[in-house]
Amino acid sequence: MAILVFAEHDNIQLKGDTLKAVAAAVQLGSDIHLLVAGYNAIGVAEQAAAVAGVSKVILAQDPALEKPVAEALAPLLIQLAPDYSHLIAAATTTGKNLLPRVAAALDTAQISDIIEVVSSDTFKRPIYAGNAIATVQSHDSLKVITVRVSAFDAAAATGGSASIESVSVPVQQIAAKVIGQELAKSERPELTAARIVVSGGRALGSAENYQALIAPLADALGGAAGASRAAVDAGFAANDLQVGQTGKIVAPELYIAIGISGAIQHLAGMKDSKVIVAINKDEEAPIFQVADYGLVADLFEAVPQITTALAH
Structure with missing residues (x-):
């Protein structure tokens, strides 16, 4: 059949x-x-x-x-x-x-x-x-x-x-209908289709820091911006940017995790990425166990330096 x-x-x-x-x-x-x-x-x-x-x-x-x-x-x-x-x-x-x-x-x-x-x-x-x-x-x-x-x-x-x-469509009364829809618009690639994803976690501290650090790096790489559940719950990023078991499952060619500890929920959404890069000042963070490349550093110093280097 x-x-x-x-x-x-x-x-x-x-x-x-x-x-x-x-x-x-x-x-x-x-x-x-x-x-x-x-x-x-x-x-x-x-x-x-x-x-x-x-x-x-x-x-x-x-x-x-x-x-x-x-x-x-x-x-x-x-x-x-x-x-x-x-x-x-x-x-x-x-x-x-x-x-x-x-x-x-x-x-x-x-x-x-x-x-x-x-x-x-x-x-x-x-x-x-x-x-x-x-x-x-x-x-x-x-x-x-x-x-x-x-x-x-x-x-x-x-x-x-x-x-x-x-084919003909079965006609019947239904109790649900869409009365409105708000779609987030972005110049960046859609999260699940992007070749490169840059995600930020709770260590960023605020929505302002997320926009100041994650967005420019994603743009410099031509990739999508993502976030951990902790960052989304804290209001740093929109719900549709959440990567993880209760968010979106991604497997890009390059995944950069910034200030993300590596909780099981988050790893379930990105560990199939081809190359994983982690930036975290805690050298014991679980994210380093799945990362191909790890940088133990203060993200507020390292990320701007990487973004500037890419711009040149």
């Missing part, structure tokens, strides 16, 4: 996390269908059709689907599910909101946050904040799966030539 991947988008652009979900799906089979559910989203469907490995794009359009509300999307996936062996979504805020609802309605167990495909019914996923890896096998006829996107390379956005098929 075919495999259905839920596509995330803003009705204009297909999101990069979807390409990583497709990459995971390709390891399960060759007949990959991509579901584009939205409104006035034909452009997204055309982008989806060009993704390498996708054989068909399912396009569902309705005003109720303009925003990714799980209550509106779930009936559509439930309607399509009998034709598929696997339902897959990226383990993003949207995917984590949508697929559990679908799995419960279909009376099937969800397999969450997989990092490796062993076979069509067996997967690996992290547990205990990533300190152990569980190998999970499902005997359900339908597998409902979310994919940790930092564990998979993105499928090629071009090279495919999938057909586009329109």
Whole structure:
């Protein structure tokens, strides 16, 4: 049977996390269908059709689907599910909101946050904040799966030539709707897609110090700015910049942790980074145990020096 991947988008652009979900799906089979559910989203469907490995794009359009509300999307996936062996979504805020609802309605167990495909019914996923890896096998006829996107390379956005098929949308009254949305705008790359991430922790002391030290270094490197949960809770940085088990999972080519002690919660969100650099004046900080390069120094002296050197 075919495999259905839920596509995330803003009705204009297909999101990069979807390409990583497709990459995971390709390891399960060759007949990959991509579901584009939205409104006035034909452009997204055309982008989806060009993704390498996708054989068909399912396009569902309705005003109720303009925003990714799980209550509106779930009936559509439930309607399509009998034709598929696997339902897959990226383990993003949207995917984590949508697929559990679908799995419960279909009376099937969800397999969450997989990092490796062993076979069509067996997967690996992290547990205990990533300190152990569980190998999970499902005997359900339908597998409902979310994919940790930092564990998979993105499928090629071009090279495919999938057909586009329109489907009708189940019409029903739902009790939830989006009445407003505030999106943070930044010239920096999006946190989960950035090649370089510079994160600051509670040792920065204030939001002013975060802006004065972390932002300029991230800009000098052409990277994204992140923060530990402690820094976010203290109001130094916005919630959408939080890296960690309860924030965003990142795996950039370079991760720079500044004034971050290295709590398990934070390590779970960044320890798969290719190269980790830690700057902390406490030489016993746990962050040094996972760092490839460590600098024991006062961040208020070291970071400005590094930023200045990069500028020249």
